[in-house]
Structures are given as structure tokens and as C-alpha cells.
Amino acid sequence: MAQYRVVSGSVALITIQNPPVNALRAAVREGLFNTIKRASSDPQVRSVVLSGHNGTFCGGADIKEFGNVSLPGPHLVEIFQLMEDLVKPVVAAIEGFALGGGLELALACHYRIGHSKAKVGFPEVNLGLFPGAGGSQRLPRLVGVPAALDIIITGRHVAAGEALKLGLLDRVIDQNTVDAAVTFSKIQKCTSPPISGKPLDNHRLGNRPCPPLENMDAFFEEAMKRVHSRARGAVAPITCVQAVRGAATLPFHKGMELEKMLLGTLFNSAQAQASQYCFFAERAGARWSMPSGARWDTCKAKPISTAAVIGLGTMGRGITVALARAGLSVVAVETQEHQLAEAQRAVSRMLKGGGRVSYSPDLQAAAEVDLVVEAVFEDMAIKEKIFKQLSEVCKPGTLLTTNTSTLDIDRLASCTRDPQLVVGMHFFAPAHIMRLLEVVYGPRSSPEAVATAMQLGKRMGKVSVAVGNCTGFVGNRMLKPYLEQANFLLEEGATPELVDAALEEFGFPMGVFKMSDLSGLDVGWRVRKEEGLTGPGVTAGQPMRIRHGRRYSPLGDLMCEEGRYGQKTGSGWYLYDKPGGRVARSDPWLRNFLEQYRARHGLVARRISQQEVLERCLYALINEGFRVLEDGIAASPQNIDAIYVFGYSWPKHRGGPMFYASQVGLARVLEGLNHYHQAHPDVPHLEPCSLLRRLVASGSPPINKWSEVVKGHRSQL
């Protein structure tokens, strides 16, 4: 796990060997501890170089070990102190990544040499932690408080060039880093005074004071304010500030005590567990499977080097940028000349002149591409026509994909010559920024087509999740009951402000009504018209608040009839200073409108608590998540959670809706749904689904065991 070799006569080369990222699991820690002691006592050794096997220095502590009550093997803090105290100089040779505990390890060395492509950072904050093995105390002493706090709070990867400027790395080189570090550690042979003979104290970061900072109190107060306003209830970023403040104000050993105490409060916390669950859920989508048994490891993707995007509205432009940035040559097609010219300017701006994109008003331009993404208006008739044309125009074997967010993939496939080549590629706005991609397979989509779309998602840096075909797929299908509850709550006496405040306090960046104003109320209105829920499709005399025998809220429709589409029109659930304005203000008109609406329908407003808002909105969404699992539309709760965290801004420190349900307790979710369904028997989305009941009856197993119950459940359906 840590290989020891004496090279170049006098240098102990210690290489961490734990593929794929050399994480510091117990055996590695043991290996490091023993090899450092060996180097210390080996009379032949005058200096030490520390490196990682296979081009990666170290990806940090082993996250899989974190669930253990007591971690076996020597503690990282102990190992790092042993290294720092060594009388022989220790040089870190950093290739690839030095992250988290990996960077803490490098900071305990006396010198750091990095390859020009190396990246360093402290991503612990994304795992609900902070650099709690000395990193929060050593980094500020090396690069100063402001730079250290920025690196620790953002969790960002710092490129070698920047790390050199900050003083985090001593040298950056383009050649073999280990060889360079060995030579560096032996400089005594060619320079005077020799590094090996130099007193190392100034290179022992634990011995150094933090560089002084003017207006320290004001700096930390400001930092704390900023973090509070951005953290959305996450505790780890706040702890980052507290720990760095400790580094700035306390002697090293006291700072280390503070660090230990703070880490103790986070290490087994619900937030840390949720964030670490998200780390693995993000990666779980890559191991996709289909009900047919086709899987990620048995299906080969087709090579894709050219693509066409059809329709250059907001989504089409973002998709073009995402594909071009992934290195594809893209033909962007838009039949409306004016829109085409505007899109060309917008895409060029986003690509900053880079990327290989050509533009055409003619579908024929897609004839020779390997893959098409259709991104036109959400209208089945238009999409069907385009798929028919594409099927005639494109060369045999071209993959035809659609960016529809709700429509039936199989119906589109049936308009083509080769339905097995059709899949959904559902991007999220803005498509070049949002990480999620739902890859939707229909009953006739081939495993090869799914594998190709999934691999393309990976090339674009997306978190790709393969899902089955149904209205709204996974994300939008689950969103529907959530939106529905929010509207019902308004009918019963809530205000948009009350509902949004509860959801924002939970951790969403925006409440449901602010979000609807941002995306445009007319989008859902159009869909509801297509579904015959409102507009000319509704038969005369039908009660306004009932559709298909269920409770229905026409509030969104009435808002649109008033021309209130949200931010774009300057008013929606909130008021904005102008069309396109961003700052939401309470609107007296809306209060009045809601009062009149309730009066007209004989509804008596009641006080609604934040708890009821959360339970009704979130439990309804979670209940649909269980249905999605039950129906086999998502392969696992991890896939659903990845969709919600990366596509719908569900707070990471809450782990996604299904993980949240497991943390709240499935029995409690079931009880809540039963309670609300009794109060609202005309709302089927509140009726607990059978899989949830069955999980509770099986003793509410942990989330990684749900699949066994799901399998048993499906076999009985």
C-alpha cells in the first residue's frame, strides 16, 4: 500500500499504491506510518520523496471508511506530524490530484513539487466536512488566511500554475515529477548550502505563524456573514471559517485541538452522511442497466464526432455549446432566419470564439452527422414531423435524440425508420451549465443507443442517469405532485412568500413560486392545455377545481389568463420592477386575487405552518419517487437522488429526496402521507404508494437495501 525504495543512492522514495485514486484507507495509513519510520532510521537515506502510483498523488481519505464508528489503523494527524517532524527533508512529488487528506499529506511535507497539469484542493466541504487532519491549520500558515479560506470554503480544484503563485507549490515542472523531486531533494550534491543540511524549521508549517492579516475581526465577520447567506443551512462551510479563524489566532497545537473538536461535531452528522451519499450517487448513474438486462459493462457506445442540434431556442443554444465544448463538430439548425442569426451570436459569445460550430436553416445539413439532438418547441406534432424528416435525411445509423422534458419517446421513435436508434437526452436549463442529463430509453431503444448517449453525457461532464419512458420521466414526473401541493396550499390560506420561505430554509436556492416565475408560468400552462386540463379542451360546465375526478387547482391557469407569466412579463406570483426583472417583491394584487378566489370557491383561509408546507410538498414528491422505483422507471434511489441534486437543486446536505426520506424515517413519511391523505382524499398523490408501505412493513431497511424489496415487489406486480 506504500512502497519503499531507496533510489539514487540516498533518497527514500515512498509510493502510495491504492488504485484508482490512492485514497488513504487503513492499510495505506499503516504503510505510510511504517515507511516514514523506516526512512527516518535508515542510515543510507538522507532525504525522502513521497509520490502516488499511476500518475495520481492522492485523492484524500477513503470516503467509504467514513461510516465506521472507529477508524482502524493510525490516524492521519499522527502520520502527518511524524512526517513534519522528520529531520530528513521530505518532498511531495505531485502528479494528477492532491485532494483533501492528499493535500494535507503534501502540506506535512517540507517541499512540494507539482506537475504543470496537477490539481490540488480541499473538497471536504462538498462531503459535509472540512480539512480536519491539519489542513485547516497548515494551509493558512503557508498561503495566508484569505487564499486559504477561499480554497477551503469553495472546495475548488486549484491548478498547478495558481498554486505556484500562491506559494502552495514550490516548483512546477513539465517533466517526470518524481525524478525532479528526487533531484531536488538531493540538491546538496550540487549547491551549497545543501537542502538536506538546511534547518527545516521554516518548512514545518506547524512551526510557522500565520501571515498577519489587517482588520482580522472584520475579515472573519464578513466571511461568516457571506457563508451564512450562501450555505443554505449547510453547517460545514461555517465550520471552515471557524477552523481558519483558529489558525489565524491560535498557536498550532491549540488550533489542532480546535480542529479536532470541530471535526467531531461534523464527522458523523446527518449532513455529512447526506453529502457523502451524494458523492457516490453522482457516480452510480454510470453503472446503468435496462429492464432487458442490458448494462453499462456489456454494451459498447458508438463513436460520435459530429452532431446536429435542431432548434436554437435557449435550450438548443446551450446544447450546442455543451456539445462543442466536448470536442464535437456541431451543425446548428434553425429554420427561422432571425432566430438563427441571434443564436449564432449568442453561441459564439458563450464559446468565446472557440468550438467547431456551423449554422444552417436547412435540416438537410444534418445528413452526415453521427447524432442529432432535437430541441424544438415542446409540441408533439412538430416533433413527430421533424423525426420523420430526420429519419429520411440522416445517414443510416445516425442516433436520433430528443430534448423533450415530458413527451413520449416511443411515439417519436415510431415516426422513424430505425426506432432502436431513438433515445431521449433531457438537458436542464442552462444546458451548458447544469450538470444533469436524463437519458431516456423507450421500449425499442437499443442498449447501444443508450450506451452512446450515456458516454456522450460523460464527455460533456454531465451526471448522466438512464431512465425509463413515462410522462415527465423521473424528474418532472416527481415535480408534478410537488407543484400541485404548493398550489393547493395557496388555496387553503398560504402565500407564495410563506411556501417559498419554508423551502428556502430547507435548503433550496429558490422556493417553488420564485422558481416558476423564473422558468415562466406559460410553460406549464401550455402543457396543461395539451393535456386537456384547461383551455378549449375543457367541456362546458365542468367544475373549475376538479379534473378527472381529482382535485385540481386552476390558479396557475388564471394567472396566465391575466398575462402574468413570471419574470418575463414583470409579474407572476411576485412583482418585478420591469419585464425581465430579477428581484421578487410581494404583490398586493396577488393577495387580493387569492382572497377573491377563496371567497368565490367557498374556501376559508387557515394558518399554515412551515412544517405542513414541507411535509406536503416534499412527501408528495417522495411518494412519487417510490412509484417511479416501483414502476422500474428509475433503477435505484441513488439515481433519483442524483437527478434531484444535479437537476433540481435539491440541497446536497439533505442527500436527495429518497435519502432524505430514509433520514426522516420511512415510517414517519408514511404516517405523514396517511394523515394528509385522510384530510385530502381527493388528492391521489398523497395516498402512500404500495412500495413505501411494503418497505415500512419490512422494517424500513437502509437505502442501499431497498433494491431487494423493490425486486420482490415488482415480481409480484
Ligand SMILES: CCCCCCC/C=C/C(=O)SCCNC(=O)CCNC(=O)[C@H](O)C(C)(C)COP(=O)(O)OP(=O)(O)OC[C@H]1O[C@@H](n2cnc3c(N)ncnc32)[C@H](O)[C@@H]1OP(=O)(O)O
Ligand atoms: C482517517 C480519517 C480522519 C478524518 C480526516 C478528515 C479530513 C480528510 C478528509 C478527506 O480527505 S475527504 C476526501 C477528500 N477527497 C475528495 O473529496 C476527492 C474525491 N474524489 C474525486 O473528486 C475524484 O474521484 C478525483 C480524485 C478528482 C478523480 O476523478 P475521476 O473522474 O478520475 O474518478 P472518479 O470516477 O471520481 O473516481 C474513481 C473511483 O474512485 C472512487 N473514489 C474517488 N475518490 C475517493 C475517495 N477519496 N475515497 C474513496 N473512493 C474514492 C470513486 O468513488 C470511483 O469509484 P467507482 O465509482 O469507480 O466505484
